[in-house]
Each structure stands twice: as C-alpha cells, then as structure tokens.
Amino acid sequence: MILQAGILLAAATATGADSFTADHLVRIPRVGAPVLSPAGDAVVYTLRTTDMDADRGRHDLWISNLNGSATRQLTTHDASDTSPAWSPDGRDVLFLSSRSGSSQVWRIAISGGEARQVTELPLDVGSFKLSPTGDRLVVSLSVYLDCDTLKCSAERLDQAEQSKVTAQAYDQLFMRHWDHWLDQRRSQLFGIALNGDGVAEGTPARLTRLDADVPSRVWGGSGEYSITPDGQTLVFAARLRNAAEPTSTNFDLYRATMDGNGQPENLTADNAAWDTAPVVTPDGKSLVYLAMSRPGFEADRFQVMLKDLASGQTRSLTADWDYSPSGMTLASDGRQLLMNAQDTGHKTLWRLSLDAGSEELPQKIIDSGYVSAVDAAGDTVVFARDDLGSPSELWATDVRGSSPRQLTRLGQASLENVALGDFQQFSFKGAGNATVYGWLVKPTDFERGKRYPVAFLIHGGPQGSFSNHFHYRWNPQTYAGQGFAAVMIDFHGSTGYGQEFTDSISGDWGGKPLEDLKLGLAAALDQFEFLDGDRVCALGASYGGYMINWIAGQWPDRFRCLVNHDGVFDQRSMYYTTEELWFPEWEHDGPYYQSPEAYEKHNPARFVDRWQTPMLVIHGELDYRVPVTQGIAAFTALQRRGIESRFLYFPDENHWVLKPHNSVRWHQEVNQWLKRFLQ
Numbered sequence: 088m089i090l091q092a093g094i095l096l097a098a099a100t101a102t103g104a105d106s107f108t109a110d111h112l113v114r115i116p117r118v119g120a121p122v123l124s125p126a127g128d129a130v131v132y133t134l135r136t137t138d139m140d141a142d143r144g145r146h147d148l149w150i151s152n153l154n155g156s157a158t159r160q161l162t163t164h165d166a167s168d169t170s171p172a173w174s175p176d177g178r179d180v181l182f183l184s185s186r187s188g189s190s191q192v193w194r195i196a197i198s199g200g201e202a203r204q205v206t207e208l209p210l211d212v213g214s215f216k217l218s219p220t221g222d223r224l225v226v227s228l229s230v231y232l233d234c235d236t237l238k239c240s241a242e243r244l245d246q247a248e249q250s251k252v253t254a255q256a257y258d259q260l261f262m263r264h265w266d267h268w269l270d271q272r273r274s275q276l277f278g279i280a281l282n283g284d285g286v287a288e289g290t291p292a293r294l295t296r297l298d299a300d301v302p303s304r305v306w307g308g309s310g311e312y313s314i315t316p317d318g319q320t321l322v323f324a325a326r327l328r329n330a331a332e333p334t335s336t337n338f339d340l341y342r343a344t345m346d347g348n349g350q351p352e353n354l355t356a357d358n359a360a361w362d363t364a365p366v367v368t369p370d371g372k373s374l375v376y377l378a379m380s381r382p383g384f385e386a387d388r389f390q391v392m393l394k395d396l397a398s399g400q401t402r403s404l405t406a407d408w409d410y411s412p413s414g415m416t417l418a419s420d421g422r423q424l425l426m427n428a429q430d431t432g433h434k435t436l437w438r439l440s441l442d443a444g445s446e447e448l449p450q451k452i453i454d455s456g457y458v459s460a461v462d463a464a465g466d467t468v469v470f471a472r473d474d475l476g477s478p479s480e481l482w483a484t485d486v487r488g489s490s491p492r493q494l495t496r497l498g499q500a501s502l503e504n505v506a507l508g509d510f511q512q513f514s515f516k517g518a519g520n521a522t523v524y525g526w527l528v529k530p531t532d533f534e535r536g537k538r539y540p541v542a543f544l545i546h547g548g549p550q551g552s553f554s555n556h557f558h559y560r561w562n563p564q565t566y567a568g569q570g571f572a573a574v575m576i577d578f579h580g581s582t583g584y585g586q587e588f589t590d591s592i593s594g595d596w597g598g599k600p601l602e603d604l605k606l607g608l609a610a611a612l613d614q615f616e617f618l619d620g621d622r623v624c625a626l627g628a629s630y631g632g633y634m635i636n637w638i639a640g641q642w643p644d645r646f647r648c649l650v651n652h653d654g655v656f657d658q659r660s661m662y663y664t665t666e667e668l669w670f671p672e673w674e675h676d677g678p679y680y681q682s683p684e685a686y687e688k689h690n691p692a693r694f695v696d697r698w699q700t701p702m703l704v705i706h707g708e709l710d711y712r713v714p715v716t717q718g719i720a721a722f723t724a725l726q727r728r729g730i731e732s733r734f735l736y737f738p739d740e741n742h743w744v745l746k747p748h749n750s751v752r753w754h755q756e757v758n759q760w761l762k763r764f765l766q
Contacts, residue, residue, distance in 0.1 A: 104506040106531045107568035109754030111505055113137055113747040116497045117559065118479045119146070119169075120460035120471060124177045127419075127464035128153055129197070130481060131161065131171045131180050132471075134497060142748050148182055150197060151494050153467065153483055158495060162195060162202060170214065170309070175221040179285065181205060183212060192224060194285055206279070206287045209241035213274060214302055214309045220318035223345065224279050224287060225294065227302055229272040237291065240272070260333040264666050265305040266709040266741035274300040276312060276323060278345050292347030299325035303338065310414070313365045313374075319345055322354070322365040322374060333668040336361045336385055340376060342396075354394065360387065364414075368441070369421040372396060375441070377412065378403075383669045384593075386550035388586040391415070391424065391439065404439060408448050409585045412437070418463045423486050425468055427458040429583030432512055432524050433555045434458050436470055438486055452488025457556040469494070473557040475510040475528060475564070478502070506531040508567030512555070515610035518579055518599035521588070525607050526553060527615060528563040528573040540622035540765035542566040543608060543646070544575045547629030549592050549600065552581045560743055560750070561628065569758050571765070572618055576607035593674050596630075597637045597689030604634070605642065622765045626757065628652035629713060629742065633691065636721055639702065640694025648764040649702040650757055653713045653742055656721040657692035659683070664714045695724045701731035703760040705753065707740035733760070 105111075119133035130153065133146045146167035151158040162168040166186040173180055174194070181194045187204060190211040195202040206212060206226065213227040230240040247270070255268065263269060277291035295301045301323050302311045312323035326338045340362045341351035355362040360379040367374055374394040379387035388411040394401040404424075405412075413434075415426035424439040426449070436453035456474035463469075466485045473479040478498030484491040508529045517523030530539050544563060546553045553561070553575040563573035577584065579599035580592025592600055612620040625646045627635045632654015639649060655661050662671050662679040672678055675685040687693060702725055706718030718734070725732035735756050737749055744753045 104504050107502070107505050107507055107564045109565055109751045109758075111502065111568075112559065112562055112565055112754075113750050114139070115478050115501050115559070117144075118471060118481055118495055118497055121462050121469040121481050122171050122173060123462045123464040123467060123469050124173050125175060125464060126177055127467035129177075130462070130469045130483075130494065131173070131197075132481065133169055133171065134160075137747050139747055142746050144747070148180065148195075149497075150180075151481065153469075153494065155494075158497075161197070164202075168193075172215070172217050174217065174285070175219060181215070181217055183215065185211075192226065192287070203286070205281070205285060208287075208291070209237050210244075216309045216312060216314060218314050218318040218345075219316045222281050223318055224281060225276050225312065225314060225321060225345075226279065226291070227274050227276055228291075229274050230293075231271060232273055232275075232298060244272070259330045260668070261328075261666060263711045265711060273298065273328065274302060274304075276301050276321065278321070278347060292345075294321050294343045294345065294347050294351075295323060295325065295341070296343075296347075296350055297325055297341070298328045300328065301325045310364055313367050314345070315367045316369055316371045320367075321345055322367060323351075324363040324365065333666065334383065334672055336379070336383055336669050338363050340365050340374070354399075360384070361389075362392075366415065366417055367396075368417065369419070373441075375415070375417065375424060377415070383673045385667075385670060385673070386548075386582070386589055387411075388589075389413070391426070393441065404441070405449065410437075410449070411582070411586070414460060416461055416463050417441075418468075418486055419465050423463075425461050425463050425486070427461055427470075429552060429554065431583055432526065432552065432577060433583070436461060436468075436488070438488070452484065452486075453482075453491060455555065457554055474555045475526065475557060476507050478557045478559075506568075507564050508533070508573075510555075510563075513611065513614055515606060515614075517606050518602040521579070523577065523579070523603050523607060524584070525574060525576040525611060526555065526563070527575075527611060528567045529617075530567050530570050530572055531564075532570055533617070535617075538617055538619040539570065539572045540761075541608075541611075541618050541620075541624070542571040542573045542761060543604075543623055543625040544573055545604065545625060545627030545631035545634050546575065546577070546581070547627070547631045548582070549580045549596065549630035549633075550582050550589050551630075552577050552583050554583070565754055565758075566761075569761070571761065572615070574608065574611045574618070576604055578603035578607070594676060594685060595689075596633065596674070597641065600634065601637065601641060604638075608645075622647060624648040624650065624761050624765060626650035626652075627654065629654065632713070635702070636691035637689065637694075639700055640691055640697040643697050643699045646700055648760060649700050650705070650760060651702055651718070651721060652705040653707065653710050653718065654704075654721065655691070655713055656717045656724070658686040658690040659692075660720070661713065661717060662686060664716065666711050692720070692724075695728065698724065698728055698730055701764060703733050703735065703757065705735040705737075705756070707737040707742065707744065709739065709741040712742045 117135040148161040170183040192205040215226045234240045276295040279291040340354045343351040359382040364377045377389040381387045391404045410428040412426040412428045434457040436458045437449040439449040461470040481494040510528045566573045632651040635651040676682045704722045722734040
C-alpha cells in the first residue's frame with residue numbers, strides 16, 4: 088500500500104461511466120470510525136447517508152464480521168444513531184440517538200430486536216463512555232453550574248427558550264464560538280449507575296467539578312476522557328472557562344473519582360500547553376496521552392507521553408519522532424499503541440511499543456492514503472482509510488500491518504458507474520531550496536495530446552494539507568469531473584513534513600507560502616505537458632481564501648479568475664472580531680495593538696489598488712472564525728475597483744458549507760465561474 092511520488096495512480100473507473108459531480112459527492116454513503124468488539128471478530132460503525140428531501144445527513148449503525156461473512160445494518164430510524172460502543176460481553180452495542188425526542192443513550196443486541204433506552208435524562212446527552220466494568224456510564228450534559236440538579240438546569244433552559252427577552256450579557260470574551268453564541272451553561276461529565284438490565288438508575292453524580300467545558304467545544308468528544316479498568320477513576324481533559332480562555336491552548340488532564348466526591352486533581356499542571364486524549368493502560372498503572380510543549384500554539388507537535396499514575400513520573404515516548412499523531416488506541420495487551428499521523432502528503436498508521444525500556448521509534452504499518460480512525464482488539468486492528476480515488480472504507484490488519492484487507496465497499500459501491508481522475512504526487516524545489524510536494528488529479532476525460540485548464544487549489548489551516556484524501560467538501564475530483572486538472576501544493580506551513588516546516592509559516596503568511604505556490608505551479612506546468620498554463624484559476628478557503636486575497640494584490644496578472652471562500656481580507660478587523668485569539672496572536676506575534684506591523688506586513692487590504700483579477704467571493708453568516716464582514720469587505724473592494732466579481736452568501740452556513748443542497752449550489756456557482764473564464 089505504498090504510493091510513491093512521481094507514480095501515476097489509477098482511480099476507480101468504469102467503461103462508459105459518468106463524470107464525478109457535486110451531486111455524487113453529497114450522496115456518497117460515508118463510513119464512520121470503526122469500533123471493534125471485545126473479541127475482535129466484528130466491527131460496528133456509523134454509516135451516513137444523505138436525505139436530499141430533508142436536506143440533511145442521517146446516521147445508522149452497521150456491523151461487519153471480520154471473517155467477511157456478513158455486513159448488515161444494525162439500526163434503522165428517522166433519528167440519527169451515532170457514537171457506537173460495545174458492552175464488555177460483546178452482546179450489545181450502546182449508542183446515542185434522539186429517537187425519544189432528546190439525545191439519550193440506547194442499546195441494541197447484535198443478535199437483533201428492538202433498541203432499548205438506557206438513559207432518560209431531562210437534558211440532551213452530548214457524549215458517553217461505558218465503564219470497563221459495564222455497570223456505570225459517564226455522560227456529558229450541558230448544565231448551569233449553580234444548579235444542584237439536572238431538573239433545575241432543564242427548567243432554566245426551558246425558561247430561557249420561552250422568554251420574550253432574547254438579550255445576553257457577557258463579562259469576558261468567548262461570547263461566541265465557531266457558529267453559535269455561548270450561554271451560561273457548561274458541558275460537564277456525570278456518572279450514572281446501570282442496573283442488571285443495563286438501564287440507568289439513580290441520580291447522576293457530577294464528576295467534573297470545574298468551570299470548564301468537558302468535552303471541549305467544538306470538536307471534543309469521548310476521546311477526551313477515559314475510565315480506569317476498575318471503573319473507579321475518571322481522567323479527562325479540560326481548559327478553564329476564565330478570562331484567559333480566548334488566548335489559551337492550556338488543556339490539562341484531571342483525575343476524579345467516579346463517585347463524584349472531592350475536587351478533580353490536575354495531573355499536568357506543570358505543562359502550560361495542550362494535554363489531551365488520555366488512555367489508561369489495561370493494568371490501570373499508567374496513562375498514555377498527547378501533549379504539546381508551546382503554550383498558545385495550536386499547530387505545535389503532539390508528543391506521546393507516558394505517566395506512571397502512582398509516582399507521577401512522566402516521559403515522552405516520541406521526543407525524537409518528528410510527527411504529530413492525531414488519534415491513538417491501545418492494543419488489548421496494553422503493550423502496543425496504534426496511532427495515525429500526517430506523513431508527506433498522506434495520513435499513515437503507526438505502531439509504538441510501550442514495553443519498559445523500549446527505545447524503538449514508532450513503526451509505520453500502513454504507508455499510504457488517509458487513515459482517519461483506528462481501533463484495536465486482541466491482535467486485530469481495524470481502520471478507516473480513503474485516498475484521492477476512493478471514499479472512506481474500513482480495512483483490517485494485525486498490529487504488525489500484515490496483509491491488510493478491505494472490509495467494506497459501501498461508499499465505493501455508490502460510484503461503480505462513475506469515473507474518477509487518476510492522481511499523482513510530485514515534488515519540486517520550493518522556497519529556500521526546500522523539497523516541497525504537491526498533488527495532481529487528471530481530468531476524467533483525459534486524452535493524450537489534449538491540453539486542459541487548471542483548477543489551482545490552495546488549502547486552509549494554514550497548518551494543514553490537502554493530502555491523498557477523499558474530502559467531502561473540497562474534493563479535487565469534482566473539478567476533474569468538469570474537465571479541469573486539479574493541482575494542489577503543500578506549501579511551507581503545511582503539516583506532515585516535520586515541525587520545522589510547519590512552524591515556518593508563522594509570521595510569514597504571505598512570504599514562503601506564496602513563493603511555493605508560484606514555484607509549484609511552474610513545476611506542475613513543466614512536468615505535465617497536458618496542463619494549459621494560459622487557462623488557470625486559483626481557489627481557496629479560510630487561509631486559502633486569505634491567500635486568494637493576497638494573490639489578488641501580489642500576483643495579480645497570473646490567473647484568469649479567483650475563488651475566495653471565507654477568506655481573511657483585513658488582518659486588523661479580523662483580529663478584533665474573531666473568537667479564538669490564541670491563533671492570530673501566535674501567528675502574528677501578539678495582539679494587534681502590540682504588534683500592528685506584524686499583522687500589516689501581509690495584510691491583503693493594503694494592496695487593493697493592485698487588484699485586477701475577477702473574483703468569486705463566498706461566505707457564510709454563521710462563520711465566527713472568519714466573520715462574514717471579511718467577505719463583504721473583499722467584495723466591496725472588488726466592486727469599487729470595477730473588477731468583475733460575484734458574492735455568494737449562505738445565511739445558514741458556518742465556516743463550511745454542510746447542507747446537501749447548499750453544497751450542490753456552491754459547486755454549481757464555482758464551476759460556472761471557472762468555465763466562464765477557462766473555456
């Protein structure tokens with residue numbers, strides 16, 4: 088499963104097949120993270136399908152036997168069923184569902200039958216984890232901290248929703264986050280007992296007695312807390328909700344008793360940077376977790392840490408390994424850690440030995456594609472993998488990575504009569520003579536001797552990567568299906584090429600990255616003669632949208648058109664209106680008022696007088712990371728300059744475009760814009 092740079096890779100094709108479109112993209116069944124049974128003989132997972140009439144995705148649980156004998160749907164309901172977890176005996180699967188009218192924990196026997204409700208709480212359950220002993224649940228609930236009971240929080244929430252007064256008052260920042268305004272509630276973890284029938288009973292005990300959101304907003308989940316094997320102790324990650332929160336990445340790990348008595352103990356108070364993803368070893372003696380070392384830097388390298396829970400002694404297991412894992416799980420014996428990490432244009436799977444005294448660096452066991460999730464039981468490892476030619480499917484191997492085999496073809500089956508473009512990784516000498524990588528996706532109608540227009544895609548982050556990844560929003564195959572060749576460059580600042588390469592963009596947003604884009608496009612045109620260098624449009628979102636605005640003033644005569652989605656236009660107003668202030672303060676050396684020259688050095692708003700390239704500007708009203716006024720400002724600049732331009736506005740979308748019909752419209756507008764200038 089090794090993909091080598093410079094080797095052309097064939098995507099799935101079919102004779103007389105249709106070209107891939109946005110309609111195909113939004114309808115592909117999406118396989119979720121795998122969860123292995125305790126015996127390692129079956130895997131349960133979510134499958135997201137698209138209900139176009141309801142304009143939303145729906146999630147059901149599916150199960151596959153690892154011997155290949157059966158793949159079947161486990162739950163069917165209009166409400167989405169998510170977050171599966173096995174009971175310790177492997178007979179039942181617990182999951183979250185809103186089928187009762189609120190989000191609660193349910194369970195269903197794998198042998199079939201009707202699902203049974205486990206919790207009946209007055210508040211929505213946000214996440215859960217079952218104790219290894221099987222007799223207790225930990226659930227997350229959003230509560231008012233001054234309420235002594237869940238009923239009090241539920242009644243106050245109902246009063247707020249019924250009140251004709253809509254005003255909210257705030258005394259500190261983080262008034263809003265991502266796509267919603269915050270209220271006075273906090274997500275907290277509660278422990279609740281299960282009776283002999285596996286149903287919750289008794290009064291839930293609040294375990295996380297901190298002014299913090301556990302799990303964290305916005306993407307936190309059950310991976311941010313862990314229960315010891317004896318079921319007596321909880322370890323969780325939290326960042327305090329105080330005045331420092333908007334500028335802080337200081338998540339700490341805390342230990343609390345499962346009876347809810349006493350205050351949690353901070354296990355990582357000595358590290359002012361990010362600590363997260365706690366995993367307690369099967370013997371209950373050690374804690375494995377991820378930690379950064381630089382406070383305030385969200386793109387710092389995560390190291391794998393091992394802490395002795397009795398002595399508190401802690402050491403890094405990956406200090407000499409220049410990768411940053413994003414997910415990890417322990418093998419059943421507790422001696423092997425499986426983890427995925429971005430790796431030179433891929434996201435690969437690694438194994439790390441936890442044996443005492445081992446100095447072995449992590450070993451790569453899956454070399455290519457994009458491994459998004461992994462689970463292990465016994466000697467069996469199951470992982471979700473996709474690449475530029477295939478949506479995510481489940482695969483199985485052993486802890487050594489021997490003979491990986493594909494378990495599902497649910498997404499691929501929806502593309503049996505659809506042609507996808509062949510893809511290839513390439514490299515070139517970029518800024519500072521460093522080796523920089525890129526990807527090329529050929530048009531699906533490719534013919535030798537014919538030249539093709541180019542969609543030049545610029546990734547966001549900026550510490551990110553397009554990667555060998557079948558993305559469900561920015562997918563280069565949608566451009567290949569329209570007759571364009573897609574070119575993507577992992578410029579300085581991209582992840583997966585070592586931490587020094589990632590660090591290099593901070594303070595230099597418009598420098599080395601722009602140089603890499605210029606050199607990368609030139610290299611692609613030189614290496615692939617079928618690319619038509621006279622017909623190129625550039626597109627980007629978030630930091631990619633910022634780069635579009637920067638290109639408009641710094642490289643104004645290169646492209647026939649530009650597409651700017653949710654891009655930063657003015658660094659000054661951006662700083663004063665975004666929410667996660669730790670990000671711009673790290674990237675530009677402090678608050679704007681302390682270092683205005685750092686923000687203004689690469690501020691697109693300063694160079695509007697040079698703009699001349701037609702631009703499509705796209706923005707969502709609910710984007711609080713890059714507020715909609717940034718898009719409006721860019722469009723104002725274009726219109727006042729008399730430059731051909733169009734503003735596409737989504738009143739109900741955030742930093743992304745998530746609703747199926749809106750996604751199709753997004754692609755229609757973008758493709759029409761490209762065709763207008765490239766055909």
